[in-house]
Amino acid sequence: xxxxxxxxxxxxxxxxxxxxxxxxxxxxxxxxxxxxxxxxxxxxxxxxxxxxxxxxxxxxxxxxxxxxxxxxxxxxxxxxxxxxxxxxxxxxxxxxxxxxxxxxxxxxxxxxxxxxxxxxxxxxxxxxxxxxxxxxxxxxxxxxxxxxxxxxxxxxxxxxxxxxxxxxxxxxxxxxxxxxxxxxxxxxxxxxxxxxxxxxxxxxxxxxxxxxxxxxxxxxxxxxxxxxxxxxxxxxxxxxxxxxxxx
Numbered sequence: 001x002x003x004x005x006x007x008x009x010x011x012x013x014x015x016x017x018x019x020x021x022x023x024x025x026x027x028x029x030x031x032x033x034x035x036x037x038x039x040x041x042x043x044x045x046x047x048x049x050x051x052x053x054x055x056x057x058x059x060x061x062x063x064x065x066x067x068x069x070x071x072x073x074x075x076x077x078x079x080x081x082x083x084x085x086x087x088x089x090x091x092x093x094x095x096x097x098x099x100x101x102x103x104x105x106x107x108x109x110x111x112x113x114x115x116x117x118x119x120x121x122x123x124x125x126x127x128x129x130x131x132x133x134x135x136x137x138x139x140x141x142x143x144x145x146x147x148x149x150x151x152x153x154x155x156x157x158x159x160x161x162x163x164x165x166x167x168x169x170x171x172x173x174x175x176x177x178x179x180x181x182x183x184x185x186x187x188x189x190x191x192x193x194x195x196x197x198x199x200x201x202x203x204x205x206x207x208x209x210x211x212x213x214x215x216x217x218x219x220x221x222x223x224x225x226x227x228x229x230x231x232x233x234x235x236x237x238x239x240x241x242x243x244x245x246x247x
Contacts, residue, residue, distance in 0.1 A: 014207040019065040022214045026058035029222040037229055042105070043236050049097040050225035053090045057221055060086030071132065077198050078206065079131045083213070088124045090221065092117040095153070098183065101232060102161040102176040104168045116156045123149035127191075131199035143200070147191060154184060171235035179228045186220045 030051050037047030063069060063082035071079045095116050103109045123146050130142035157180055165176045193216065194200055197209035204212070 014205070014210070016065050016067070018207065018210045018214055019061045022061035022217065023058050023065060025214075025218055025222070026054040026061060029218075029225075030055040030058060033222075033225050033229070036226075038233050038236070040236060043232055046097050046101070046229065046232050049093050050229055053093055053221045053225065056090050056093075057086055057217060073132060073134050075134050077131075079128070079199060081128070084124055084128045084131075088121055091120050091124070094183065094220075094224075095120055095157075097228070098157065098176070098179055099161055101172065101179065102157070102165040104165065104172045112156060112161055116153055119149045119152040119156070122146075123153065127194065131194075139200070143191075143195065150187075150191065157184070171238035175228075175231035175235040178231050179224075182224055182227060183220065186216060186224065189216055 030053075033054065034047060034051035037050060038044060039047065060082045064080050069081040069085075071081055073079070096113055099109050099113050099116060103112065126142050126146040126149060130139050130146060133139040133142055162177070162180065165173045190213070193209060193212045196203040197212075198204075198206045199209075
């Protein structure tokens with residue numbers, strides 16, 4: 001079975017305006033997140049995490065606008081590979097910041113970060129394989145296996161990391177729970193859109209799917225970033241205040 005990879009600018013079967021809108025939103029958001037983010041030495045790495053994620057997303061949306069790397073399978077479904085490249089880079093960054101917060105910035109996060117990122121990348125890769133599969137059985141099998149990897153990511157975040165965070169207590173634990181809840185809820189919607197989109201059951205059009213994913217991307221990468229930054233800054237202020245009161 002042949003798979004066609006298109007590299008022609010603007011070669012889309014739908015109005016690519018959605019991708020230009022995504023590029024604009026993500027570009028401006030990246031600058032705003034860096035400008036507004038905390039530069040305190042203890043938490044400034046979160047500012048860099050938050051700012052670089054929409055920058056990477058902007059790059060992906062620019063690629064999708066030009067039609068770079070679009071893959072069309074024999075059944076006529078076009079998969080935007082730039083989107084999966086974006087997710088395979090940005091979600092590990094988001095997870096790294098989240099796990100570090102959950103472990104209260106202590107030097108014991110490597111194992112949790114690595115295992116969570118591996119599961120996350122496997123989730124994205126198997127999702128891509130599902131999108132490129134041309135038989136219903138293979139598509140469903142790879143989609144379900146991607147969901148298994150996603151369940152592993154959630155387990156790491158909600159069980160061992162959250163347990164450690166809760167044991168530490170304080171505003172850092174509260175910030176972790178808020179950020180984790182936010183990200184978990186919005187990430188649950190991605191596989192739903194995938195399932196009903198053209199790469200799944202084809203219940204909605206490619207254009208509708210593109211707008212839905214853009215909305216999710218804005219929430220997961222921009223609104224989450226501002227919310228997360230606010231929670232982390234409040235937690236850091238509480239920590240500093242507690243240290244000073246003890247002294």
